[in-house]
Amino acid sequence: MKTLKISEAVVRRLPIYLRFLNELSKKSVHTVSSQDLGQKLDLNPAQIRKDLAYFGEFGKKGIGYDVAYLIEKIRQILKLDKVIPVALVGAGNLGRALCNYNAYLKDNMKIVAVFDASETKVGESINNLKVKPMNELKETIQSLHVRIGIITVPAAEAQNVANQFVEAGVEAILNFAPMIIKVPNEIRVHHADFTTELQSLAYYLD
Amino acid sequence: MKTLKISEAVVRRLPIYLRFLNELSKKSVHTVSSQDLGQKLDLNPAQIRKDLAYFGEFGKKGIGYDVAYLIEKIRQILKLDKVIPVALVGAGNLGRALCNYNAYLKDNMKIVAVFDASETKVGESINNLKVKPMNELKETIQSLHVRIGIITVPAAEAQNVANQFVEAGVEAILNFAPMIIKVPNEIRVHHADFTTELQSLAYYLD
DNA sequence: TAGATTGTTAATCGATTAACAATC
DNA sequence: TAGATTGTTAATCGATTAACAATC
Numbered sequence: 365m366k367t368l369k370i371s372e373a374v375v376r377r378l379p380i381y382l383r384f385l386n387e388l389s390k391k392s393v394h395t396v397s398s399q400d401l402g403q404k405l406d407l408n409p410a411q412i413r414k415d416l417a418y419f420g421e422f423g424k425k426g427i428g429y430d431v432a433y434l435i436e437k438i439r440q441i442l443k444l445d446k447v448i449p450v451a452l453v454g455a456g457n458l459g460r461a462l463c464n465y466n467a468y469l470k471d472n473m474k475i476v477a478v479f480d481a482s483e484t485k486v487g488e489s490i491n492n493l494k495v496k497p498m499n500e501l502k503e504t505i506q507s508l509h510v511r512i513g514i515i516t517v518p519a520a521e522a523q524n525v526a527n528q529f530v531e532a533g534v535e536a537i538l539n540f541a542p543m544i545i546k547v548p549n550e551i552r553v554h555h556a557d558f559t560t561e562l563q564s565l566a567y568y569l570d
Numbered sequence: 571m572k573t574l575k576i577s578e579a580v581v582r583r584l585p586i587y588l589r590f591l592n593e594l595s596k597k598s599v600h601t602v603s604s605q606d607l608g609q610k611l612d613l614n615p616a617q618i619r620k621d622l623a624y625f626g627e628f629g630k631k632g633i634g635y636d637v638a639y640l641i642e643k644i645r646q647i648l649k650l651d652k653v654i655p656v657a658l659v660g661a662g663n664l665g666r667a668l669c670n671y672n673a674y675l676k677d678n679m680k681i682v683a684v685f686d687a688s689e690t691k692v693g694e695s696i697n698n699l700k701v702k703p704m705n706e707l708k709e710t711i712q713s714l715h716v717r718i719g720i721i722t723v724p725a726a727e728a729q730n731v732a733n734q735f736v737e738a739g740v741e742a743i744l745n746f747a748p749m750i751i752k753v754p755n756e757i758r759v760h761h762a763d764f765t766t767e768l769q770s771l772a773y774y775l776d
Numbered sequence: 777t778a779g780a781t782t783g784t785t786a787a788t789c790g791a792t793t794a795a796c797a798a799t800c
Numbered sequence: 801t802a803g804a805t806t807g808t809t810a811a812t813c814g815a816t817t818a819a820c821a822a823t824c
Contacts, residue, residue: 379769426824457667552774563585568758632800
């Protein structure tokens with residue numbers, strides 16, 4: 365694997381390739397060309413070949429890509445070849461909904477702990493997980509080796525939760541709160557903000 | 571307003587500006603410079619000035635931008651100056667969670683109808699909305715003038731729901747299902763897929 | 777062999793950033 | 801006036817696409 369700097373755009377496409385390859389695999393399709401992939405995913409075939417070529421030579425000239433092999437390789441690239449433990453703070457409606465994705469995330473990631481600041485939520489069970497109080501966050505994250513934190517609290521508390529995640533040693537954060545959070549450079553943050561997504565859609569209405 | 575083609579990157583930043591400006595307004599801050607905005611939002615000031623300049627001359631040289639005026643202008647650009655009616659299909663955990671954002675979306679958008687294919691869900695009440703059966707989708711969407719559709723059903727049913735939205739006359743779709751959906755060119759689709767977001771985060775773990 | 781498709785280089789396209797005259 | 805900050809042009813940077821030799 366070359367140690368070239370890979371752009372964020374490339375990294376964001378990899379999970380999309382992975383998902384489609386998994387569908388092909390389920391349908392017992394064994395080989396796929398960049399042409400096929402491009403058509404199904406609305407992407408340029410040259411772009412797909414280039415994306416994959418950053419990480420190695422996974423295809424065969426004249427043939428295409430072996431589906432099972434490419435799945436294996438992309439999972440390695442994304443570090444999804446072993447289960448990554450995830451923690452979530454904010455056991456409201458959205459947090460609860462995300463916990464139910466555990467089944468879908470199997471093999472790749474698992475939400476292993478849920479926290480909430482409200483005493484009425486602590487102790488509730490969500491999908492076999494007992495909601496824990498915030499003062500157990502650091503200890504739990506460390507003992508379960510949690511690497512990614514999900515924030516589903518109101519905007520006003522997002523920064524505070526992010527600070528606690530960082531303090532506990534989490535390496536990356538997925539923030540659903542409609543609020544920019546500040547963290548040290550070495551921590552990766554992605555925003556998954558439903559409201560800005562909806563608002564930018566409105567621009568395209570006639 | 572120039573009828574130059576505005577890039578998607580620009581449109582996606584506008585709601586972020588809007589959100590921050592609203593916070594400033596609440597704190598009774600009346601003027602803000604591109605410098606200030608850039609610092610708080612982790613963006614280049616020149617980029618912010620350029621983004622806004624696509625749509626008009628909203629600032630004053632030597633002074634900066636009037637917060638209230640800029641809020642008004644961005645809302646106009648995003649067509650958020652009157653409430654946009656939204657419908658949602660899929661009254662599962664995620665769908666239910668999103669319905670509760672109505673309060674947060676006030677002024678801009680409102681989820682006015684919820685549908686589900688399951689008979690056990692139909693008739694349930696979510697946040698003052700009664701879940702309706704799929705066979706009422708077209709009629710309801712047309713009579714309520716719904717312009718944006720949200721999909722929160724399992725991947726396997728997403729395309730089918732998208733087809734029904736298009737057939738009913740929806741102009742844009744926000745798709746939460748982990749599945750690429752195909753629609754006619756004039757319909758705008760944004761993907762808000764939690765699982766690909768998490769998976770691309772994993773790449774950045776050490 | 778002939779046809780297909782990769783990996784990669786070169787060309788194009790587009791987005792970000794720097795710089796600065798205009799002006800509040 | 802002096803200092804600040806915009807709007808905009810030019811320079812830079814980066815990402816996408818086209819083209820094609822290599823080769824299965």
